[in-house]
Amino acid sequence: TAHGSVAAVDLGASGGRVMLGHVGEHELRLETVARFENEPVRTPDGLHWNILELYRRLREGVAEAAIRAPGLLSVGIDSWAVDYGLLRAGTLLGVPYHYRDSRTADGVRDVHAVAGPEELYRHNGLQHLPFNTLFQLAADRRTGLLDVADRVLLLPDLLAYWLTGVQVAERTNASTTGLLDPGGAWNQALMEQLDLDRSLFPTLVSPGDTIGETDAHDEHRIRVTAAGSHDTASAVAAVPAAEESFAYISCGTWSLVGVELDEPVLSEESRAAGFTNELGVDGRIRYLHNVTGLWLLSESVAHWRRSDPTVELSTLLAQAADVPPGRVPVFDTDDERFLPPGDMPTRIAAWLSERDLPVPGTRAEFVRCILESLADAYARTITTAEKLTGRSVPVVHVVGGGSRNTLLCRLTAERTGRPVIAGPVEATATGNVLVQARAAGLIHGGLDELRSLVRRTQNLKTHLPS
Numbered sequence: 001t002a003h004g005s006v007a008a009v010d011l012g013a014s015g016g017r018v019m020l021g022h023v024g025e026h027e028l029r030l031e032t033v034a035r036f037e038n039e040p041v042r043t044p045d046g047l048h049w050n051i052l053e054l055y056r057r058l059r060e061g062v063a064e065a066a067i068r069a070p071g072l073l074s075v076g077i078d079s080w081a082v083d084y085g086l087l088r089a090g091t092l093l094g095v096p097y098h099y100r101d102s103r104t105a106d107g108v109r110d111v112h113a114v115a116g117p118e119e120l121y122r123h124n125g126l127q128h129l130p131f132n133t134l135f136q137l138a139a140d141r142r143t144g145l146l147d148v149a150d151r152v153l154l155l156p157d158l159l160a161y162w163l164t165g166v167q168v169a170e171r172t173n174a175s176t177t178g179l180l181d182p183g184g185a186w187n188q189a190l191m192e193q194l195d196l197d198r199s200l201f202p203t204l205v206s207p208g209d210t211i212g213e214t215d216a217h218d219e220h221r222i223r224v225t226a227a228g229s230h231d232t233a234s235a236v237a238a239v240p241a242a243e244e245s246f247a248y249i250s251c252g253t254w255s256l257v258g259v260e261l262d263e264p265v266l267s268e269e270s271r272a273a274g275f276t277n278e279l280g281v282d283g284r285i286r287y288l289h290n291v292t293g294l295w296l297l298s299e300s301v302a303h304w305r306r307s308d309p310t311v312e313l314s315t316l317l318a319q320a321a322d323v324p325p326g327r328v329p330v331f332d333t334d335d336e337r338f339l340p341p342g343d344m345p346t347r348i349a350a351w352l353s354e355r356d357l358p359v360p361g362t363r364a365e366f367v368r369c370i371l372e373s374l375a376d377a378y379a380r381t382i383t384t385a386e387k388l389t390g391r392s393v394p395v396v397h398v399v400g401g402g403s404r405n406t407l408l409c410r411l412t413a414e415r416t417g418r419p420v421i422a423g424p425v426e427a428t429a430t431g432n433v434l435v436q437a438r439a440a441g442l443i444h445g446g447l448d449e450l451r452s453l454v455r456r457t458q459n460l461k462t463h464l465p466s
């Protein structure tokens, strides 16, 4: 049977990695080739991604992957969603914005003046998040930037364009723009309504399609394959579920909590509950809610470290595990005040004080309060998903970096009252690898088969509710 290697480039909000996936019918082994920081840069006009640095690291990583795995079959890129570059005649115009930049507030106002939240939901089935691409584009119209552009490329598509010279829009990520209809085609009616030129948006491709070839490693040209280029789509494809019905939590900077469906749910209740219908690998619907994730924790630690460089997350987590149950209150992690970077402990304390709830007294208690609040949000989201979809989910899969957080997994098992199966940690890179490996003919079958391979080869840990 066939064996071979592909390379996954996975860019997260705090760091990127290039991983080799060595794949065969009974083999799935990931090897880290490169890891690098992803540090946003603030300029007077706002918060940006350092996209050229990311591209440089990506090329270096891909070249190294090609050296380590001679005959490398393919490269695929995924990243967080919604952000993009504006181009004219193939040249990037300006530095892409970070979705946590505050310029989007005006964009939301402008779009809602034309199409209200209910109408938008019927068009695109997305949870309202102020940074969804259509709101960012409206902000770019205010500054006049959009008038100059003749193309919008989502970040993984921009990087793939730089590698190959070919411009496409990968479907899972395009589904986060707000400009795709739930069936997966560009929504021309909505574009017209919002006065967006259809030609700004390139041809759609699906995960597994070939985008082009790259010379990132000069010895031989390497195929660039569309992965599920939205990181969450790749992560969900790698959920090692054996169950017919399951909930997943893709747990990193964000926690994406939901279920997988064949058809979207576009009801008014669903909109009001903040559920999104994003497109997954193989045409599935990722029916989920964006819960503010470990961002709360990483920003808190970054804040404490500014005054005390000895602060260590691992120490705080150990202390937080010893905080007695019921000692700290929970807060609403969805509150929009937690979106921009900054001093999270003070914002959490303010949220609690406004409601006369006790403010944690120590850093460990803050950490416990954050994790309890996340677990509480997960439990509420899963119950709501069950109600809105009419199915019951007996098991919760936690994938991504957060699956390593034992305390969080334990609290999630307690608050959901269900077994939590944790792992794989590198779910996104794994899903990226699987889609490429299937396109290259190394493995076969649908999502069930891909998931079964993950289950048979990766380290998983079960946390039972007491």
Ligand code: LFR
Pocket (backbone or CB within 6 Å): 013, 079, 080, 081, 082, 083, 099, 230, 231, 232, 252, 253, 254, 256, 290
């Ligand atoms: C997770 C993620 C979420 C998306 C958020 C912003 O990394 O891709 O799915 O809502 O980042 O792009």
